[in-house]
Amino acid sequence: MWRGGSNTRTCKRRFFSSPTRSRHHRPPYMLHSRGSQHLKAMAEVDHLAAERATARFDVEEMKVAWAGSRHAVHVADRMARLVASDPVFRKDNRTMLSRKELFKDTLRKAAHAWKRIVELRLTEEEADLLRQYVDQPGYVDLHWGMFVPAIKGQGTEEQQHKWLPLAYKFQIIGCYAQTELGHGSNVQGLETTATFDPKTDEFVIHSPTLTSSKWWPGGLGKASTHAVVYARLITEGKDYGIHGFIVQLRSLEDHSPLPGVTLGDIGGKFGSGAYNSMDNGVLRFDHVRIPRDQMLMRLSQVTREGKYVHSNVPKQLLYGTMVYVRQSIVADASKALSRAVCIAVRYSAVRKQFGSQDGGPETQVLNYKTQQSRLFPLLASAYAFRFVGDWLNWLYTDVTQKLEAKDFSTLQEAHACTAGLKAVTTSVTADAIEECRKLCGGHGYLNSSGLPELFAVYVPACTYEGDNVVLLLQLASGKQPVGTMAYMGKVQYLMQCKSAVSSAEDWLNPDAIQEAFEARALRMAVNCAQNISQAASQEEAAGFYERSPDLLEAAVAHIQLIIVTKFIEKVHQEIPGHGVKEQLQALCNVYALYILHKHLGDFLATGCITPRQGALANEQLGKLYAQVRPNAVALVDAFNYTDHYLGSVLGRYDGDVYPALYEEAWKDPLNETVVPEGYHEYLRPLIKQQQLKLSRL
Numbered sequence: 187m188w189r190g191g192s193n194t195r196t197c198k199r200r201f202f203s204s205p206t207r208s209r210h211h212r213p214p215y216m217l218h219s220r221g222s223q224h225l226k227a228m229a230e231v232d233h234l235a236a237e238r239a240t241a242r243f244d245v246e247e248m249k250v251a252w253a254g255s256r257h258a259v260h261v262a263d264r265m266a267r268l269v270a271s272d273p274v275f276r277k278d279n280r281t282m283l284s285r286k287e288l289f290k291d292t293l294r295k296a297a298h299a300w301k302r303i304v305e306l307r308l309t310e311e312e313a314d315l316l317r318q319y320v321d322q323p324g325y326v327d328l329h330w331g332m333f334v335p336a337i338k339g340q341g342t343e344e345q346q347h348k349w350l351p352l353a354y355k356f357q358i359i360g361c362y363a364q365t366e367l368g369h370g371s372n373v374q375g376l377e378t379t380a381t382f383d384p385k386t387d388e389f390v391i392h393s394p395t396l397t398s399s400k401w402w403p404g405g406l407g408k409a410s411t412h413a414v415v416y417a418r419l420i421t422e423g424k425d426y427g428i429h430g431f432i433v434q435l436r437s438l439e440d441h442s443p444l445p446g447v448t449l450g451d452i453g454g455k456f457g458s459g460a461y462n463s464m465d466n467g468v469l470r471f472d473h474v475r476i477p478r479d480q481m482l483m484r485l486s487q488v489t490r491e492g493k494y495v496h497s498n499v500p501k502q503l504l505y506g507t508m509v510y511v512r513q514s515i516v517a518d519a520s521k522a523l524s525r526a527v528c529i530a531v532r533y534s535a536v537r538k539q540f541g542s543q544d545g546g547p548e549t550q551v552l553n554y555k556t557q558q559s560r561l562f563p564l565l566a567s568a569y570a571f572r573f574v575g576d577w578l579n580w581l582y583t584d585v586t587q588k589l590e591a592k593d594f595s596t597l598q599e600a601h602a603c604t605a606g607l608k609a610v611t612t613s614v615t616a617d618a619i620e621e622c623r624k625l626c627g628g629h630g631y632l633n634s635s636g637l638p639e640l641f642a643v644y645v646p647a648c649t650y651e652g653d654n655v656v657l658l659l660q661l662a663s664g665k666q667p668v669g670t671m672a673y674m675g676k677v678q679y680l681m682q683c684k685s686a687v688s689s690a691e692d693w694l695n696p697d698a699i700q701e702a703f704e705a706r707a708l709r710m711a712v713n714c715a716q717n718i719s720q721a722a723s724q725e726e727a728a729g730f731y732e733r734s735p736d737l738l739e740a741a742v743a744h745i746q747l748i749i750v751t752k753f754i755e756k757v758h759q760e761i762p763g764h765g766v767k768e769q770l771q772a773l774c775n776v777y778a779l780y781i782l783h784k785h786l787g788d789f790l791a792t793g794c795i796t797p798r799q800g801a802l803a804n805e806q807l808g809k810l811y812a813q814v815r816p817n818a819v820a821l822v823d824a825f826n827y828t829d830h831y832l833g834s835v836l837g838r839y840d841g842d843v844y845p846a847l848y849e850e851a852w853k854d855p856l857n858e859t860v861v862p863e864g865y866h867e868y869l870r871p872l873i874k875q876q877q878l879k880l881s882r883l
């Protein structure tokens with residue numbers, strides 16, 4: 187009832203472009219020179235072979251651990267290769283396309299993807315993987331990711347019967363129109379109205395103010411024919427708050443807006459290429475009439491007479507589609523992060539700087555301890571997010587089954603976990619992609635590194651589906667010591683326990699880690715509660731408001747505890763494959779001790795550990811980095827990404843970076859002519875003028 191969608195593991199949401207200007211306009215000397223032959227010969231070398239040879243574990247088995255099963259590896263392999271081998275899905279110069287070209291290319295790719303899905307009779311799992319590997323944000327993401335789930339979760343059986351077959355066959359295209367110009371986070375503050383007219387048995391959908399214009403919905407701007415619109419339900423003169431309605435926006439004959447509907451795209455967004463393939467839209471209604479049965483009536487109904495009836499279920503079930511997407515965003519975080527880390531690790535193994543003695547080899551930058559201390563925690567985080575994402579998917583499935591049986595007991599826990607994990611994993615991932623760009627030095631700033639676009643596509647995840655700060659503040663309400671909060675039941679012990687760690691090796695004990703993280707999270711929560719009651723002698727809300735920055739930090743501590751706990755639990759399981767478990771154990775320790783080191787202030791201020799124990803954790807972290815180093819390239823190989831999906835000259839599997847960088851540069855439109863456009867207009871007159879001046883001197 188609450189979930190809106192299929193619980194297939196969901197992932198990225200992008201669709202991509204074919205280059206329309208991919209000709210190499212190289213100067214003649216490039217085409218026939220010895221240099222060119224040299225580049226060709228170089229391309230046959232696997233520059234990372236030596237790195238792969240040092241791995242102390244079975245990479246194929248690690249692929250299984252990462253993907254979740256042998257079947258998952260196999261299906262992902264097939265879909266990735268299907269996309270990589272199809273010229274329509276080329277994406278190598280997407281950042282050079284104009285907005286219009288990019289959007290048209292997105293439509294083309296989506297149509298082609300659908301054709302292949304139908305021709306090959308792909309399963310839902312395969313189709314979704316294909317969508318991910320096409321890797322270009324587009325209307326289909328919102329159609330499948332939010333429109334369909336909203337109808338499934340909030341529509342009655344009859345409504346599902348009527349609308350879902352149309353959506354499944356793309357006879358209609360839908361989007362999720364909730365956010366308005368004036369309100370996004372505050373859903374209860376939305377202004378669009380849906381007023382019931384008993385005379386005609388219709389709702390009148392209206393945008394009463396400028397700020398009530400729908401603003402942001404993906405797929406709305408140009409593609410969608412329909413939307414699930416969230417509006418204030420008014421009947422018998424009373425406002426019953428926000429409800430969902432299916433509204434047709436465009437003609438199914440010629441795609442023109444229906445009478446009373448004004449809509450368009452909201453304009454260019456951050457970065458080149460990136461999320462600009464998506465038509466985020468604006469929408470206004472001028473007294474648009476829809477039949478009463480287009481209100482999504484699973485949770486509450488309006489009768490023919492106009493009487494409002496609310497089923498005996500929590501009203502927050504209306505937010506179910508958002509919860510569904512939030513859990514899929516957590517699964518996606520590990521994908522985006524692992525892509526960035528894969529690029530940075532491979533490139534760091536190829537790149538050499540300094541350290542040459544008497545003409546000997548220079549040092550691979552991956553050997554610098556500073557590079558390791560910046561990069562390996564991100565590698566560990568990718569694995570940590572992967573496993574916590576799997577767990578969250580399980581939790582989501584579990585709560586959905588309970589809700590079907592009218593058991594609402596785990597609703598709050600599921601909401602808090604999805605909100606908190608969405609906030610923490612997306613914030614860390616966005617920062618980590620930028621860090622990976624820096625880890626790749628100057629070349630990381632080139633579009634051909636893949637990192638600028640990955641960042642630009644990813645960073646709005648910190649905002650959409652709930653601003654991360656707003657979501658973290660949700661954790662502060664309604665805490666009961668159940669599920670992931672169960673440790674709070676040990677309040678007496680955790681408030682006074684002292685860590686027994688006395689050597690660096692002691693930090694390898696999962697119980698020591700677990701206890702320190704539990705004590706820190708609990709003490710921060712208790713401190714907040716005490717401070718709130720002190721700050722607000724009169725009213726709790728005032729104290730909450732006053733101490734909300736501390737609440738944020740306490741919420742992050744709680745979520746980090748969940749991530750650490752789920753990683754530890756994963757490593758305790760049976761994991762087949764030579765050395766696989768040991769590597770995951772090392773990464774789990776890196777993740778936990780890195781968080782401990784980074785947030786040392788919290789652990790010290792709450793008295794969970796001593797400064798000496800903090801120093802020992804850092805000492806152990808250094809040892810773990812040395813352990814990870816020979817396995818680093820193999821650990822990113824285990825993500826099993828094709829070069830097409832990575833889309834990075836720096837992250838190439840063969841590590842043959844320099845010829846690729848060199849080749850890529852010549853594809854830039856600026857290199858289509860040897861003498862640039864504008865030379866005769868602006869450069870030549872300037873130079874000539876200066877020459878003339880000089881000759882007069």
Ligand SMILES: CCCCCCCCCCCCCCCCCCCCCCCC(=O)SCCNC(=O)CCNC(=O)[C@H](O)C(C)(C)COP(=O)(O)OP(=O)(O)OC[C@H]1O[C@@H](n2cnc3c(N)ncnc32)[C@H](O)[C@@H]1OP(=O)(O)O
Nearest residue numbers: 196199313314330331371373502505601650651652663664
């Ligand atoms: C061609 C190819 C074909 C391929 C076919 C393949 C098919 C495959 C199918 C799978 C595809 C999957 C694709 C997925 C891809 C998805 C891509 C998505 C891209 C992202 C787009 C982004 C979209 C959006 O951004 S939509 C808009 C999102 N907006 C928000 O998130 C708004 C945030 N605000 C809120 O959520 C709320 O307003 C909130 C929670 C901040 C405050 O709410 P409110 O004011 O009502 O409540 P409170 O007073 O704060 O709380 C009261 C009470 O309720 C509890 N509560 C709040 N929310 C919930 C909840 N959701 N559940 C349960 N409980 C909740 C809250 O904790 C309080 O509890 P108390 O106990 O009373 O304290």
Ligand SMILES: Cc1cc2nc3c(=O)[nH]c(=O)nc-3n(C[C@H](O)[C@H](O)[C@H](O)COP(=O)(O)OP(=O)(O)OC[C@H]3O[C@@H](n4cnc5c(N)ncnc54)[C@H](O)[C@@H]3O)c2cc1C
Nearest residue numbers: 362364365369370371402403404646649650651652653655
């Ligand atoms: C790329 C993209 C795609 C999107 N797609 C869709 C879509 O398909 N459908 C749809 O309906 N919407 C969509 N959205 C809208 C998105 O869900 C909202 O932008 C998001 O929920 C944040 O809301 P807001 O813009 O109102 O931010 P605001 O709430 O205005 O945030 C501004 C600042 O205020 C702070 N803030 C707000 N409230 C509080 C508080 N209570 N306490 C402390 N700080 C607070 C925030 O932390 C932030 O720093 C999309 C947005 C983006 C960027």
